[in-house]
Amino acid sequence: MLGRNGPGSQAIPGRPRSLLASEGGRCYIPRAMARKDRRSTQHGRRQELLAAGDHRGARAEARATLADAGAPEAARAEAQAVLASLAPDRVVVAAGAVGVAIALALTVWVLVAG
Secondary structure: OOOOOOOOOOOOOOOOOOOOHHHOOOOOOOOOOOHHHHHHHHHHHHHHHHHHOOHHHHHHHHHHHHHOOOOOHHHHHHHHHHHHHHOOOHHHHHHHHHHHHHHHHHHHHHHHHO
């Protein structure tokens, strides 16, 4: 027995069989093969990643676009906009640093005065 779909495998009762090409299923899903077709879908992919909350993936896609010397200027501008939207705001970072400094100062004051 070679596995679930190998020769001699038995169908699992109560479980639907997978659709194979011989059963009328689709075994080939066309993808963008040409370079220009891949570029046109990168904008949509970055937006999907951002909508799904995958900021790391969107950042990687944007950096890949910026690293591609053949990328059109519009794609580069959009990639820079994505990277800029993912960068933290400096005011928020400064406010967080001030909050951490106040918390540390209070902790030291309580420990020393306590």
